[in-house]
Amino acid sequence: MVIDAHRHFWHYNTTEFGWIADTPLKRDFLPEDCGGMDACVAVEARQCAEETDWLLSLAAQHSFIKGVVGWLPIVAPDISERIDAVLAANRLQGRSPLVGLRHVVQDEPDDSFILRPDFIRGVRLLLERGLTYDILVFERHLPNTMRFVDALPDDARLVLDHLGKPREFVSWRRLVRELAERENVFCKFSGLVTELAGMWNGDPHRFDELAEPYLETALEAFGPRRLMFGSDWPVVTVHLSYGVWRGVVERFAAKLSEAERNAVMGGNAMAFYKFPLATCNSDSSHNS
Numbered sequence: 001m002v003i004d005a006h007r008h009f010w011h012y013n014t015t016e017f018g019w020i021a022d023t024p025l026k027r028d029f030l031p032e033d034c035g036g037m038d039a040c041v042a043v044e045a046r047q048c049a050e051e052t053d054w055l056l057s058l059a060a061q062h063s064f065i066k067g068v069v070g071w072l073p074i075v076a077p078d079i080s081e082r083i084d085a086v087l088a089a090n091r092l093q094g095r096s097p098l099v100g101l102r103h104v105v106q107d108e109p110d111d112s113f114i115l116r117p118d119f120i121r122g123v124r125l126l127l128e129r130g131l132t133y134d135i136l137v138f139e140r141h142l143p144n145t146m147r148f149v150d151a152l153p154d155d156a157r158l159v160l161d162h163l164g165k166p167r168e169f170v171s172w173r174r175l176v177r178e179l180a181e182r183e184n185v186f187c188k189f190s191g192l193v194t195e196l197a198g199m200w201n202g203d204p205h206r207f208d209e210l211a212e213p214y215l216e217t218a219l220e221a222f223g224p225r226r227l228m229f230g231s232d233w234p235v236v237t238v239h240l241s242y243g244v245w246r247g248v249v250e251r252f253a254a255k256l257s258e259a260e261r262n263a264v265m266g267g268n269a270m271a272f273y274k275f276p277l278a279t280c281n282s283d284s285s286h287n288s
Helices: 049-061 079-089 117-128 139-150 169-180 204-222 242-253 258-273 277-281
Strands: 003-007 039-043 065-070 098-103 132-135 158-160 185-189 227-229
Touching (some): 003 227, 003 258, 039 049, 049 079, 065 258, 079 098, 117 132, 139 169, 169 204, 185 204, 185 258, 242 258
Parallel strands (some): 039 065, 065 098, 098 132, 132 158, 158 185
């Protein structure tokens, strides 16, 4: 089973989605629009608790949404109570589809936001409740990201979104290798299409060549057991279709053993987010 570890859904409006600049994305993207995939993790796209509740309701309606990485105010003094309330209110077959939280650190005006004591406290509390944390930062934030990771328990389940949004290859490669020395940090093959969009002039046949050094660096740094396939759908569709991007990753992963390929394309997401095996086998033929 292929699990897309990074997929968004939204009801578009100009007020709450001001970050969307590309016209093709200025519309609704809903589970009914999905195609050519087996299962996914739904990830927050606007920082509000209401969206988290909405994504959890989608997971209750669509079994191919295996988990939700939502948003809650991590720095809030009562974050413990907020997490507990959401977990208690959204239980399906004995478990909550809320598997983790994310904060858009990359948009914070303070580059040291990720090191705020109240933020680290909140992340510790969500980890104590069995949740994961998705790290969304730009390349320039990676040094502080390492300090953030070092401030958390060694078994904290953390994943770097979009390969850390590389800006300059040499500096990014050095930083991401250093981050990967923290063995509890995973990495998603997502967002690379957007980050490299200005380099390939829309020719999908060139993208394998351009993407390879970034994918190879991530593979060398994290190894096949800490990498996850993710599409960043629908953002990816501005430049490539979901199927084309998936093909890029699958061709790159062809060098791996069958077990390693299966891990990158789904098994690692299943283990990281702790999906019950039964739920991942229940509807692997979803294509709509």
